Amino acid sequence: MKILIKSSLLTLALLTTMSSNLVANENKVGDPINGVQVWADVCARCHNVRPPEDFSKRAWEYSMNHMRIRAGLTGQETRDILAFLRDSKTQSDAQ
Amino acid sequence: MRTRLSSLALSTFIALCAANLSANDVDMNQLQKDLEQLKAKTSSMEAQLESNSKSGFQLAGYAAFDFKSAQDGNAEFSGVKFAPIFHAKYGDIFQFEGEIEFTTDTAGETVIELEYAAGTIFLNDYMGLQLGKFMSPLGQFVQNQHPSWINKLPSAPLGFGHDGAAPTSYVGAALRGGLPKVAGLRHNYALFVANAPTFGQAADGDTVVAVTGKTSTNGAQLNVGGRYALNPIGGMEIGISGAYGKIAEQLTATTIIGGSVADQLINRDYAAYGADFMYNINSFDIKAEYIQQDIGENDLSQLVGGTWKAVYAQFSYQFGSVPLEPVIRYSKYSNPEAEKSQIAAGLNYLFANNLIVKIAYESTNNDTTSTTSDSVQAQLAFGF
Numbered sequence: 001m002k003i004l005i006k007s008s009l010l011t012l013a014l015l016t017t018m019s020s021n022l023v024a025n026e027n028k029v030g031d032p033i034n035g036v037q038v039w040a041d042v043c044a045r046c047h048n049v050r051p052p053e054d055f056s057k058r059a060w061e062y063s064m065n066h067m068r069i070r071a072g073l074t075g076q077e078t079r080d081i082l083a084f085l086r087d088s089k090t091q092s093d094a095q
Numbered sequence: 096m097r098t099r100l101s102s103l104a105l106s107t108f109i110a111l112c113a114a115n116l117s118a119n120d121v122d123m124n125q126l127q128k129d130l131e132q133l134k135a136k137t138s139s140m141e142a143q144l145e146s147n148s149k150s151g152f153q154l155a156g157y158a159a160f161d162f163k164s165a166q167d168g169n170a171e172f173s174g175v176k177f178a179p180i181f182h183a184k185y186g187d188i189f190q191f192e193g194e195i196e197f198t199t200d201t202a203g204e205t206v207i208e209l210e211y212a213a214g215t216i217f218l219n220d221y222m223g224l225q226l227g228k229f230m231s232p233l234g235q236f237v238q239n240q241h242p243s244w245i246n247k248l249p250s251a252p253l254g255f256g257h258d259g260a261a262p263t264s265y266v267g268a269a270l271r272g273g274l275p276k277v278a279g280l281r282h283n284y285a286l287f288v289a290n291a292p293t294f295g296q297a298a299d300g301d302t303v304v305a306v307t308g309k310t311s312t313n314g315a316q317l318n319v320g321g322r323y324a325l326n327p328i329g330g331m332e333i334g335i336s337g338a339y340g341k342i343a344e345q346l347t348a349t350t351i352i353g354g355s356v357a358d359q360l361i362n363r364d365y366a367a368y369g370a371d372f373m374y375n376i377n378s379f380d381i382k383a384e385y386i387q388q389d390i391g392e393n394d395l396s397q398l399v400g401g402t403w404k405a406v407y408a409q410f411s412y413q414f415g416s417v418p419l420e421p422v423i424r425y426s427k428y429s430n431p432e433a434e435k436s437q438i439a440a441g442l443n444y445l446f447a448n449n450l451i452v453k454i455a456y457e458s459t460n461n462d463t464t465s466t467t468s469d470s471v472q473a474q475l476a477f478g479f
């Protein structure tokens with residue numbers, strides 16, 4: 001029981017520390033320049049990199065949310081990678 | 096006069112041809128412009144459609160087909176796996192993800208397992224609250240590399256499969272995410288509270304620590320745990336993990352000591368520790384992990400507690416000129432009853448990054464009985 005109480009207190013402290021931005025993160029803009037760097041650093045760490053053309057722009061949103069959870073990405077890093085993938089898709093679709 | 100007329104006619108013909116060619120040029124240019132406009136319009140409509148629909152889902156997943164030829168057994172098609180993963184979201188606020196694993200067993204029956212099914216509310220940029228059944232955040236193999244198209248060999252390292260030394264999944268709640276950079280370094284965390292794992296005797300008589308998510312604590316208290324990982328440089332991650340609490344055991348007529356009350360639930364002390372390392376640079380990939388679970392004793396049970404531990408180290412290289420990837424892995428697993436070690440060497444052919452044929456040779460040494468068993472395994476894995 002003690003360990004549960006300690007963990008709960010720790011969690012509360014963590015939540016309080018971060019509560020200054022305790023809102024959902026919609027409508028923020030991603031930076032594709034940072035996105036390509038994070039994409040290169042993070043994805044290949046666990047698995048073969050999936051190129052932008054593997055999924056539709058819409059499908060990348062689900063995959064990136066999944067990877068945000070699994071790879072421990074911040075919301076901004078997720079948006080940055082998504083911006084890079086979308087830009088790459090737009091360019092490849094235009095060709 | 097004749098010559099003049101001929102010259103005039105020829106000049107007129109050439110002029111007409113040139114005018115016609117020019118008219119064609121204008122049409123082509125116009126067509127090109129129209130096409131560009133249409134493309135822009137389509138992109139704009141697509142973007143509008145995408146931004147307008149907050150809810151939706153995606154079907155992803157993987158499939159694998161195995162062949163195995165063991166030194167002391169027959170050559171056989173040893174595995175069929177289909178694991179669809181369902182992703183659904185509501186804006187950037189909520190994500191649900193669930194994986195169902197369908198396999199065919201040796202009797203031809205279909206085995207269905209809910210690997211995970213969890214919803215995550217993204218509280219802010221640095222924290223998601225995950226509820227449900229989730230893959231164990233301890234270490235990295237179970238959580239991130241168990242899908243066949245990701246695992247670079249046809250099998251899991253010793254002790255990192257189901258009922259080994261590495262916890263598989265939990266039912267509970269977790270807080271997780273990436274943290275703000277410190278001194279320019281990325282880092283991430285996962286903290287969880289979950290139902291207790293169980294301890295007992297399997298049908299084959301082996302003592303098993305079953306850390307797979309259950310919807311009951313079976314009389315034991317909730318467990319707490321977590322993982323913290325640091326990325327010192329791009330492509331590298333170093334993680335440490337731990338979990339603490341109680342583990343539940345259901346006494347049976349064969350495991351109870353000095354009593355007649357079978358089916359009684361008892362508790363034991365439980366702790367898990369782990370460390371993991373991943374580094375990918377250029378075409379080199381290194382992965383290593385250690386995990387240990389300590390099970391306390393209980394005077395009412397004949398089953399002996401102790402330490403269940405496993406370690407593996409893996410190295411692979413992807414050639415740039417040909418789609419080939421040699422892999423070598425060492426793994427070792429021990430518990431109070433047995434100790435095994437294994438060397439696996441494989442070669443992968445990548446049709447694509449997510450479509451891979453693997454061939455591997457595995458030599459497993461049973462250190463308890465001093466016997467060795469070798470096998471050749473092949474697998475076709477596809478991630479979608």
